[in-house]
Structure formats: structure tokens, C-alpha cells
Amino acid sequence: MECFSLPPEIWLHIHRLAAPPSLLMTAHSEEFRFLSSQNPFDAFSSQDLLSFVLVSRSWNNLARELLYENIAVPLQAGRCDTLRSALEHGAADLVRSIRLTANRADQNTAILALCPRVQVVCQPDADRMTRLFSQSPAISLPTFEFLKHVYWTESIMTSELLRLLLAAAPNIEHLFLQPPSYLGLPEEDALTLPALPHLRRLEFPGFIEHPGVQLLDLNQLTRLNCASRLEFPPLPALETLNLTGPHQGIDLSLLFARCPRLRELTYDVWSSVIAPSPNHPPHAALDELRLHSSVTADVYNWRPIKEHFNIFVSPMFPHVRRLVLEGAWTEIVHDRRFTPFRDGLYARGCRLEFPEGVVLGRT
Known part of the structure; x- marks a missing residue:
């Protein structure tokens, strides 16, 4: 990848960490002090080497953030286990958006439970070729204080997880619901939603009088x-x-x-x-x-x-x-x-x- 294809904000972020006025560089200056000796590196200043170390570390941090900021739950069990392991070892705090699977409620619940700082959740639709797994593990979800946007395909496979997710997300501002193209809709009583007092935007394909939205607090909509x-x-x-x-x-x-x-x-x-x-x-x-x-x-x-x-x-x-x-x-x-x-x-x-x-x- 050519350097000029990178977004300018990434270069600004790297420059901010590597430039002399950087607080981060000052804080770590003692750790990476260059000891002068008789070797070919004498031509380089300690400041240059320090900047190189900081840039390398910044690249590593940026790559990790970009890798885990937006994730998709894998269909394969092995890849899902690898993702879960990474999230359990600190990557979960980097996750800002999650695209769930269309057929694995168990994997969706397990990944969501590890990412309390998620801001956007998307539940895609299933097609006729999708193999469905209805089992859902008994995993309690944390409180999603940062979750603001939910894009959800409502079906008999996903309604229970949606109910649990919204009950644990008190600050939802945007809720987009759409019917499935293949799977059946849940019973009307299964569509009951919590109040969501901070809701600002609602996109709902059904009638506003539907029992599923009667409990929503629409005063701030x-x-x-x-x-x-x-x-x-x-x-x-x-x-x-x-x-x-x-x-x-x-x-x-x-x-x-x-x-x-x-x-x-x-x-x-x-x-x-x-x-x-x-x-x-x-x-x-x-x-x-x-x-x-x-x-x-x-x-x-x-x-x-x-x-x-x-x-x-x-x-x-x-x-x-x-x-x-x-x-x-x-x-x-x-x-x-x-x-x-x-x-x-x-x-x-x-x-x-x-x-x-x-x-x-x-x-």
C-alpha cells in the first residue's frame, strides 16, 4: 500500500505522537533514551530514533484500532473463537460497531456480551440459503451505555436478542427495524419494546399503532x-x-x-x-x-x-x-x-x- 493512499488524519495522528512537543513522547523519553556508542548509528540523533520508535508503536496501535473498531461476527466457529479470544484480551474496548450474523444467535450473544462500549449494532437479513441455528446461550448482556444506533431485521430468530439488547441499552437514539424477506415475523407480543426515553429517530415499516411500539417514549422523537x-x-x-x-x-x-x-x-x-x-x-x-x-x-x-x-x-x-x-x-x-x-x-x-x-x- 502506498503511503499517499492513507487518510490524512492518520498521518496527522502519527505526526502528533512523533513530534517533539508531544506529551506522549515526553512521557516515554526516559524509556527509549539512545546510548551513544561507536557504531554506524552515530549519524542519527537520539531524537530521530525516538521518533522512529514512536511512529512504529503508533502504526501498531492504529492497525489494532482499525482492525477491531468495526467487526463482523464470523460464520465459522473457529474464526469466532479466535475473535472472542482477542476480545477477551483487551480488544473489546476498541469495538465501536458490530455486524451480527444472520443465523447464529449464540455467537451474536457471546460477542455482544464482550463489547460493552459498542455504539452501532447491525442485524442483517437472512436469505433462503442461510442455514439457521436457533439455540441461544444463557449469557447475560452488560449495560451498553454507549450504544446509540441499532439497525435490525426483525424475525422469529432475532426478536429475543433484540429485546435483551434494547433492555440493556438505555441511551438508544436511532432504531431502524425492518421485516425479514424470508423468515417469519414474531408474534405481536414478542415485539414489545422498552420505553427508550432518548430515542430521536425511529424507522419502522409497520404502523405506528402496532403493539410493539406502544410503550416507546416518543416525546423526544x-x-x-x-x-x-x-x-x-x-x-x-x-x-x-x-x-x-x-x-x-x-x-x-x-x-x-x-x-x-x-x-x-x-x-x-x-x-x-x-x-x-x-x-x-x-x-x-x-x-x-x-x-x-x-x-x-x-x-x-x-x-x-x-x-x-x-x-x-x-x-x-x-x-x-x-x-x-x-x-x-x-x-x-x-x-x-x-x-x-x-x-x-x-x-x-x-x-x-x-x-x-x-x-x-x-x-
């Missing part, structure tokens, strides 16, 4: 991705909401009332919406509104397009700074029937654009 019937509990801190898939009867007045700090909203163009009522207090301006088309937009079916954009240009709808059109919208925005909506949005100070940043000007 700032970002939510879900497929919901919009029977929301009050979400006082929510700023970003992404509704996946089409829905029927999105009551915008109810939505804005339950989410008073909402600033970014994303939903599907094929969803039906109920316009804000003048009897409800107006909502604050939206920084961004994303209208997604999950299928190719039909230029001959203008009913949902008219329904949405008539609401957007209405004075009852909050002011929107950016309206982003995701999907196949090119033919629609250049259709003459779209011109009144385009002009109406710009009259309200809304910038119309595509996800790649192409801004649509006035007609």
Missing part, C-alpha cells in the same frame, strides 16, 4: 419513518416525517395538530388527503415537502395531482419553502395543465425542484 394509518400519538418534538406507501384519508389538520414542530414531510402522491380545516390553527411553515411517486406517474390520471396541488396552493396549507418531486414527474411538470399549480406555488414563495437539485423556474 425528531424523525419518524413509518407506514401509518395516521392515528398518531402526540409527537411534540417531531420535525421530519416520512410516510411510506400510499394511504387513504391523510387528515392534514390532525397531522399538524399532533406534530406542531413538523418541518419536513414526505408522502406518496397516490395517497388521498383531507385538506386542512380553517377551524384549526394554522401550522408553521414547512421547510421541505417531498411528494413521492412509487410508480410511473400517469399523465392521463390528473385526479390525484389536482387534489394535492390544489391543497398546496390554498391559503389554508402552510407555507412551503421547497417542494421536491421524487419519481417520474418530468412530463407532468411540463404539461400545460400543471402551469397554474407551478405559478401558484411560486406566488406563495415555494421553490419547486427535483431531488438532484434541478430547480424549476416560472413558466
Whole structure:
């Protein structure tokens, strides 16, 4: 590997340890004092040799940190035993993220139990060719005070470990759950989650009313991705909401009332919406509104397009700074029937654009 391919922060770290003002070099200067003698090394100063020793040690420490900072639980039992041995001899404190196996709950639990300082845990999905092992050892997990992010494929094989992990992680801020593509989902009562009072971001493919999330403390939640019937509990801190898939009867007045700090909203163009009522207090301006088309937009079916954009240009709808059109919208925005909506949005100070940043000007 050429030296120039290394990230600059590694060179800065090495230079910091090897340079004369380094506290580390000063602390160890007595240990590596160069004793002058009649040999070919007389041409080198003690400072040069000291720097060389420190750089060598720094390389070794960096290699060890890079090796164990992000680990994956091996599928092979022998390699897993080797990893466990290294973790038991001090490497566990270096682990910041763990990618678990899709089929070995026993190995996943054993490795997690050795890494209390982990910050990110990922449970991948299993495919049809994965050989499954359902046994889970009776190992108690430590408290994961530093664990903030969990990406988890929920299945009958992984739900128990997820429950144990979240119960031992009081400071979770980001929880991403997705259904399995091959294995079955657990029973609804097995999906019950702890309160997680520090949760800031939740990505959940099911409905927010699902029994599995009823006990979550959502008062601090700032970002939510879900497929919901919009029977929301009050979400006082929510700023970003992404509704996946089409829905029927999105009551915008109810939505804005339950989410008073909402600033970014994303939903599907094929969803039906109920316009804000003048009897409800107006909502604050939206920084961004994303209208997604999950299928190719039909230029001959203008009913949902008219329904949405008539609401957007209405004075009852909050002011929107950016309206982003995701999907196949090119033919629609250049259709003459779209011109009144385009002009109406710009009259309200809304910038119309595509996800790649192409801004649509006035007609």
C-alpha cells in the first residue's frame, strides 16, 4: 500500500505522537533514551530514533484500532473463537460497531456480551440459503451505555436478542427495524419494546399503532419513518416525517395538530388527503415537502395531482419553502395543465425542484 493512499488524519495522528512537543513522547523519553556508542548509528540523533520508535508503536496501535473498531461476527466457529479470544484480551474496548450474523444467535450473544462500549449494532437479513441455528446461550448482556444506533431485521430468530439488547441499552437514539424477506415475523407480543426515553429517530415499516411500539417514549422523537394509518400519538418534538406507501384519508389538520414542530414531510402522491380545516390553527411553515411517486406517474390520471396541488396552493396549507418531486414527474411538470399549480406555488414563495437539485423556474 502506498503511503499517499492513507487518510490524512492518520498521518496527522502519527505526526502528533512523533513530534517533539508531544506529551506522549515526553512521557516515554526516559524509556527509549539512545546510548551513544561507536557504531554506524552515530549519524542519527537520539531524537530521530525516538521518533522512529514512536511512529512504529503508533502504526501498531492504529492497525489494532482499525482492525477491531468495526467487526463482523464470523460464520465459522473457529474464526469466532479466535475473535472472542482477542476480545477477551483487551480488544473489546476498541469495538465501536458490530455486524451480527444472520443465523447464529449464540455467537451474536457471546460477542455482544464482550463489547460493552459498542455504539452501532447491525442485524442483517437472512436469505433462503442461510442455514439457521436457533439455540441461544444463557449469557447475560452488560449495560451498553454507549450504544446509540441499532439497525435490525426483525424475525422469529432475532426478536429475543433484540429485546435483551434494547433492555440493556438505555441511551438508544436511532432504531431502524425492518421485516425479514424470508423468515417469519414474531408474534405481536414478542415485539414489545422498552420505553427508550432518548430515542430521536425511529424507522419502522409497520404502523405506528402496532403493539410493539406502544410503550416507546416518543416525546423526544425528531424523525419518524413509518407506514401509518395516521392515528398518531402526540409527537411534540417531531420535525421530519416520512410516510411510506400510499394511504387513504391523510387528515392534514390532525397531522399538524399532533406534530406542531413538523418541518419536513414526505408522502406518496397516490395517497388521498383531507385538506386542512380553517377551524384549526394554522401550522408553521414547512421547510421541505417531498411528494413521492412509487410508480410511473400517469399523465392521463390528473385526479390525484389536482387534489394535492390544489391543497398546496390554498391559503389554508402552510407555507412551503421547497417542494421536491421524487419519481417520474418530468412530463407532468411540463404539461400545460400543471402551469397554474407551478405559478401558484411560486406566488406563495415555494421553490419547486427535483431531488438532484434541478430547480424549476416560472413558466
